[in-house]
Each structure stands twice: as structure tokens, then as C-alpha cells.
Amino acid sequence: MTLAVSLRHNLGAFTLQVNFESSGRVTALFGPSGSGKTSIINAIAGLTRPQHGYVVVDGRVLVDTAKRVFVPRHRRRIGYVFQDARLFPHMTVRQNLGYGRFFAPRAERYADEAMVIDLLGIGQLLDRRPDKLSGGEKQRVAIGRALVASPGLILMDEPLASLDEARKAEILPYIERLRDEVRVPIVYVSHSVAEVARLATEVVLLAAGRVAACGPTAEIMQRLDLLFDDEIGEGGALLEMLVDRHDEAFGMTVLISAAGEIRVPRIQALPGVPVRLRIRARDVMIATHRPEGLSALNVLAGRIVGMVTEGGPVVDIRVDCNGQTILARLTRQSTHTLGLSLGQEVYAVVKTVSFDRTNMAKA
Amino acid sequence: MTGWLDLTPDEWNAVRLSIKVAIWAMLGSLPLGVLVALVLARGRFWGKSILNGLVHLPLVLPPVVTGYLLLLGFGKRGPIGAFLAEHFGIVFSFRWTGAALACAVMGFPLMVRAIRLSIEAVDRKLEAAAGTLGANPLWVFATITLPLALPGVIAGMILSFAKAMGEFGATITFVANIPGETQTLPSAIYTYTQVPGGDPMVLRLMSISIVISMMALVVSEALARRVGRRMDLE
Numbered sequence: 127m128t129l130a131v132s133l134r135h136n137l138g139a140f141t142l143q144v145n146f147e148s149s150g151r152v153t154a155l156f157g158p159s160g161s162g163k164t165s166i167i168n169a170i171a172g173l174t175r176p177q178h179g180y181v182v183v184d185g186r187v188l189v190d191t192a193k194r195v196f197v198p199r200h201r202r203r204i205g206y207v208f209q210d211a212r213l214f215p216h217m218t219v220r221q222n223l224g225y226g227r228f229f230a231p232r233a234e235r236y237a238d239e240a241m242v243i244d245l246l247g248i249g250q251l252l253d254r255r256p257d258k259l260s261g262g263e264k265q266r267v268a269i270g271r272a273l274v275a276s277p278g279l280i281l282m283d284e285p286l287a288s289l290d291e292a293r294k295a296e297i298l299p300y301i302e303r304l305r306d307e308v309r310v311p312i313v314y315v316s317h318s319v320a321e322v323a324r325l326a327t328e329v330v331l332l333a334a335g336r337v338a339a340c341g342p343t344a345e346i347m348q349r350l351d352l353l354f355d356d357e358i359g360e361g362g363a364l365l366e367m368l369v370d371r372h373d374e375a376f377g378m379t380v381l382i383s384a385a386g387e388i389r390v391p392r393i394q395a396l397p398g399v400p401v402r403l404r405i406r407a408r409d410v411m412i413a414t415h416r417p418e419g420l421s422a423l424n425v426l427a428g429r430i431v432g433m434v435t436e437g438g439p440v441v442d443i444r445v446d447c448n449g450q451t452i453l454a455r456l457t458r459q460s461t462h463t464l465g466l467s468l469g470q471e472v473y474a475v476v477k478t479v480s481f482d483r484t485n486m487a488k489a
Numbered sequence: 490m491t492g493w494l495d496l497t498p499d500e501w502n503a504v505r506l507s508i509k510v511a512i513w514a515m516l517g518s519l520p521l522g523v524l525v526a527l528v529l530a531r532g533r534f535w536g537k538s539i540l541n542g543l544v545h546l547p548l549v550l551p552p553v554v555t556g557y558l559l560l561l562g563f564g565k566r567g568p569i570g571a572f573l574a575e576h577f578g579i580v581f582s583f584r585w586t587g588a589a590l591a592c593a594v595m596g597f598p599l600m601v602r603a604i605r606l607s608i609e610a611v612d613r614k615l616e617a618a619a620g621t622l623g624a625n626p627l628w629v630f631a632t633i634t635l636p637l638a639l640p641g642v643i644a645g646m647i648l649s650f651a652k653a654m655g656e657f658g659a660t661i662t663f664v665a666n667i668p669g670e671t672q673t674l675p676s677a678i679y680t681y682t683q684v685p686g687g688d689p690m691v692l693r694l695m696s697i698s699i700v701i702s703m704m705a706l707v708v709s710e711a712l713a714r715r716v717g718r719r720m721d722l723e
Contacts, residue, residue: 171621172620172621173617173620173621198620198625199617199620199621200620200621200622200623200624200625200626200629201623202621203623204621205621205622206618206621208614208618210614212612212614212615212617212618214615214618214619214633215615215637216636216637225619225622225624225632226622226623226624229622229623229624230623271622272621272622275622275623
């Protein structure tokens with residue numbers, strides 16, 4: 127799937143002016159509220175008509191204001207999972223699911239209802255009305271409804287934003303199955319680093335109606351200078367690792383990559399399974415000698431390849447650990463006391479407890 | 490004494506005719522009523538307030554004026570009436586069909602108003618969602634907008650029916666007061682009030698009129714409740 131978007135749209139005092147391309151399996155539109163994320167996917171879905179620009183999905187021109195092309199929303203074959211689910215209140219779950227089925231040309235139907243019901247675990251909800259569903263169940267049905275229409279692309283507008291943490295954790299695996307098993311391309315709008323780091327392959331970082339950065343997720347997540355205030359503490363490195371073995375005696379799992387070993391609380395995955403690990407920059411300490419007598423289990427040797435400060439009290443330090451980058455956020459004072467400098471050999475210390483399940487995802 | 494509700498053939502005719510006229514007025518104006526309500530609720534076009542005014546005109550005009558306008562337009566020599574009679578054999582003047590037309594026109598503002606309000610209350614976000622699933626605008630209307638607006642549609646139909654049961658001024662002006670053809674319940678009641686010794690007949694017909702109106706209300710309440718429960722909207 128390739129997606130090319132170029133839009134210019136004035137909405138009162140707010141101007142949306144964006145230009146990006148993505149061919150990721152999951153492209154995250156990522157930014158603080160009011161940065162224009164929803165405006166972009168509304169233009170992709172055909173819910174709004176942009177003043178200037180184009181939207182091209184897989185070579186198919188959906189909008190081109192210069193050529194006066196505007197494909198109406200019902201002919202775009204783009205699924206949309208709304209933040210507020212928007213299930214039809216006068217229909218049962220089963221009727222909601224089936225709504226879009228027959229609009230898809232027979233040859234292009236890849237999703238049948240039984241598969242979707244099984245994938246999303248909504249078999250016991252079929253005869254209920256939407257108002258008898260919990261928030262998480264509603265979102266699962268909404269995802270299923272979009273999928274049954276066999277769309278070429280699914281847009282998700284902060285589908286987890288209105289849910290509590292437990293419900294979020296309930297839904298995330300289903301979106302991963304959509305990505306990994308159904309392999310339908312997804313554009314995922316979010317303002318949460320945790321969700322983006324877990325789901326996205328590509329990130330378009332938005333700020334005030336413009337694209338601040340665009341690229342592979344691991345690369346963007348390290349750009350703490352670009353992250354917005356609410357989420358800056360969540361920024362950090364993404365490491366692609368493999369499950370090596372389980373340490374049953376202590377209830378731990380050992381992950382490996384070129385950077386070395388990292389121990390995390392026991393996860394449910396067979397050895398050899400790839401996982402993606404997010405290590406927040408604020409959870410990393412730097413030592414100039416291999417530390418001893420320390421409770422932290424994970425110590426990775428590396429070399430400082432970047433030091434960025436914006437003049438405030440903090441410095442962001444990039445440590446290259448045998449090809450994988452770890453990010454540490456230290457105070458300027460500590461940096462000075464330790465005498466850190468570019469190219470120096472150091473040890474990155476990561477506390478085991480700083481891994482939680484939402485920070486890990488099957489890569 | 491046989492029951493005081495034993496009606497004379499003329500009285501029965503008036504009751505039957507009234508119900509027939511009211512049902513035809515209600516059903517006949519329904520498609521146009523839904524269409525106009527939709528246009529007023531959702532359309533944005535020049536002349537919308539003029540259309541709105543036209544629809545509401547029968548509500549504010551003296552019924553006699555509306556009746557006379559119908560006579561001018563749909564009478565034997567009226568432009569529309571002559572055209573319809575010549576090409577389709579549809580005659581309104583001094584027929585029960587004319588009574589139905591007059592009742593439909595008089596009830597139209599009430600019907601449109603109820604349907605319009607319920608269409609305006611339908612969440613447009615649901616319509617957008619249906620669109621992204623592949624439904625074209627007509628299908629969205631039929632499967633999302635109309636079912637969600639159904640309580641209002643039912644209310645509009647009942648209002649139109651009740652108005653038709655009570656319509657007097659426009660009907661009598663347009664199609665006169667011919668027993669068996671255009672003499673509806675109100676016309677019959679009016680006739681008996683003009684006859685010496687007509688009081689018992691007036692009372693009987695009045696009771697029937699009250700019973701029918703109450704039944705219409707009860708049925709509409711029950712329907713609305715059922716629709717509401719079906720959609721779990723209470």
C-alpha cells in the first residue's frame with residue numbers, strides 16, 4: 127500500500143498544510159490534539175473536501191483539486207474506525223457487522239463475517255444492541271464492521287482514546303492481529319507514544335497543522351526534540367529483539383539483540399519470536415564504568431554518538447550499542463559531573479521494572 | 490330503546506367517509522411529506538425559507554381561503570384540475586377525493602414539521618459512518634436516517650390523520666357538503682347543528698369523533714413506544 131497526501135486547507139485561524147507519503151503497514155499520524163490529525167484522515171475518507179491538494183491511495187486518485195477529482199466516500203472503499211465507534215443504534219451487532227458487506231465487489235471481498243467475528247472475539251455479542259456493549263466491545267465491533275466491508279485501507283481515529291487503560295490493553299492485541307494476520311494497511315491517528323511505538327511501522331509527526339517529521343517509527347520515537355510536552359516523558363528508543371529464553375526460577379524472560387541481553391518480567395512468547403521493546407529515555411542511566419552492586423539487571427555497553435541539549439536542564443544522549451541506539455535523558459549537571467563527551471565508551475543502565483506489557487509488541 | 494349509538498345510514502356514511510378520507514390524506518401526503526421534511530432538514534439552497542413558508546401556509550391561512558384556492562387550482566375549470574381530469578381521469582371537485590386532497594393539504598404542515606424535527610435529530614455522524622462502509626446517499630437514507638427518524642414519521646402521520654378527521658373549513662369550501670360523497674364527520678355535525686331537533690345526532694357523532702381521535706393517539710403512543718424499545722432509545 128502506498129499513500130500520498132498533500133493538503134492545504136484553511137479552517138478559520140487554523141491552517142492545515144501537509145505533504146507526506148507512506149508505504150508502511152501501519153502509518154501513525156501522531157501529534158498533540160489540534161495538530162490536524164483528524165482533518166487529514168477525514169480528507170482521506172472523503173468526509174471533508176479539501177480546498178487544495180490530492181490524496182492518492184495505491185495509485186488511485188481519490189482527490190485532486192487541480193483536476194477537479196473527488197471520489198465520494200462510498201466509492202473509496204476506505205474503512206473508518208471512529209473514536210466514538212458510531213455503531214448504528216437501531217441494529218444488532220450482527221446487523222452492524224454485515225452492513226458494509228454487500229457494497230464490496232465480490233472479487234474484492236477478502237473478509238468474511240465468520241473470520242472477522244473469530245479474529246475480534248465478538249461471537250457472544252452478535253445479538254446485542256450497541257447500547258448493551260462496553261466501550262471496548264463497541265470498538266471491537268466497530269473495527270469488525272469496517273473490516274467486513276473489505277476495505278483497501280482502514281483509518282483509525284484514536285480508537286482507544288475514550289477507553290481506560292485496561293480496555294486499551296484489551297483492544298491493542300486485536301489491532302495487532304489486523305496488522306499481522308489480515309495485513310490490511312492501517313492509518314492510525316494517535317497522540318500516545320505507547321500506542322504508536324507498539325503498532326506503527328511509519329510515523330508522520332504533526333505539529334500545528336504541519337508535518338514536523340516523517341519516517342520509520344524507531345527513528346521518530348528517538349526525536350525527543352520533536353515530541354510534544356504531554357508525551358515527551360514517553361519518548362525513547364525502540365529495540366527490535368528476539369525472545370531468547372525464559373528464566374522460570376525468577377519469572378523473567380531474556381531478550382537478545384545485537385545490543386546485548388535484556389531481562390524483562392516473563393512474557394508469553396516462544397523463544398525466537400521477535401518483539402519490539404520501548405525503552406523510555408527517562409528510564410535510562412549512564413555510567414562511565416561497568417556498574418557493580420547495582421539492583422538494575424540490564425547494563426548495555428555502548429558509545430555516545432549524540433548529545434543534544436536545548437539549553438534547559440536536560441541533555442538527550444544517544445548511545446550506540448553495537449548498531450542499536452538507546453536514548454538517555456540526563457540532567458546537564460550529571461553530564462558535566464561525569465564529563466561525558468561524544469565518542470566516549472559508556473554503559474547504559476535500564477531498570478528491569480521499567481518494562482511493562484504495553485511497551486512490548488510482536489514486531 | 491336500542492343503544493343511543495345506533496346510527497342512521499347517513500351517519501354511518503359520514504363516519505366511514507371520514508376515516509377513508511383521513512387515511513388517504515395521510516398516506517397520500519406521506520412520501521411528499523418525508524421528501525419535503527428531508528429537504529428542509531438537510532438542504533441548503535436558495536429559496537429554502539420560501540419553501541418553508543409555503544408548507545406552513547395552510548396552518549396560518551383561514552381554511553376557507555385554502556379551500557377556495559384549491560377550488561381555483563383543482564376545480565373543474567382550474568388549470569391543474571382540468572389537466573388531471575383530461576389526462577388521468579382524476580377529478581377532485583365535489584368528490585371524496587377532493588375532501589382527501591383538502592385534508593392532506595391542511596395536515597401537511599403538521600406532518601412535515603414532525604418528520605423534519607426527527608430527521609434533524611438524527612446524528613449525521615452515523616450517516617457518515619454508513620457512507621464510509623460503502624452505502625450511497627439513497628441507501629444511507631433508507632437504512633439509517635429513516636429508521637432513526639421513524640418515531641417522528643409516525644407522529645407526523647398521526648397528526649395528519651387527526652387533522653383530517655377534524656378538517657372542516659377547507660373541505661366544505663372545496664367540495665361542499667354532499668351526504669355520501671363529501672359529507673365527513675365535521676360536516677355532518679355541522680349540518681345537524683343547523684337542523685331543529687338535531688342535538689341527539691350531534692352528540693352521537695361527537696362521541697364517535699372523540700373516540701376515533703383518542704384511538705389514534707393511543708395507537709401512535711403504542712407505536713412510538715415500540716419503535717423506541719426496538720431501538721433502545723428510551
